[in-house]
Amino acid sequence: MKKTILAVLSLFLVLLMMAPSLAGAHPGRTDANGGHTCRTNCAKWGLKTGEYHYHNGGGSSSKSPSSPTSSSPPPAKKPAPAPKKPEYVKTDVYINGTKQNFQQSAYIKDGTTLVPMRPIFEALGASVQWDNRAKKVTGTKDKRKITLSVGNKKGYITENGVTGSVDLTHPAEITNGATMVPLRFISESLGANVKWDSASKSVKITK
Known part of the structure; x- marks a missing residue:
């Protein structure tokens, strides 16, 4: 009987220790970085729709780290006009x-x-x-x-x-x-x- 009670108490302590990580997790596939973008039931998990976040305490971000950043190329310089040749x-x-x-x-x-x-x-x-x-x-x-x-x-x-x-x-x-x-x-x-x-x-x- 004592062994059973000890086993139940041990399991309860383990669940208490895992509670923070479980609270931050929810169903959904993760990418190579360990996170993904929330699409459904986001408010339930304290997130915004479209917010990128990590599982297992990795933090959250509204932008995916894998999304490429775009930058416009500098405008091309116009060639200088050729000097006008004098009339002889x-x-x-x-x-x-x-x-x-x-x-x-x-x-x-x-x-x-x-x-x-x-x-x-x-x-x-x-x-x-x-x-x-x-x-x-x-x-x-x-x-x-x-x-x-x-x-x-x-x-x-x-x-x-x-x-x-x-x-x-x-x-x-x-x-x-x-x-x-x-x-x-x-x-x-x-x-x-x-x-x-x-x-x-x-x-x-x-x-």
């Missing part, structure tokens, strides 16, 4: 009615007619000096000095000790060893008469 149109130059044959012909670039400075200045009676280190060209006629720097959109004219600046529509540039300057600068610096013939795309300079 060969142009003939006439000085006092005579067509010139320059080593580097005049041309139109970005809407500006560029002409070789040295041969035109020399044909109009001016001397020209080139400073290779400073990339600067200087023309002199009588008491007037004209200075240009490659890449600079300003020209400078000095006369009787007074220096003034001239805005250029295009900076001076070097092409095939020739310093090319805007056509209008020829008339502004040396006082020559410059005329553009759009029909023949030619320049006529008279002095």
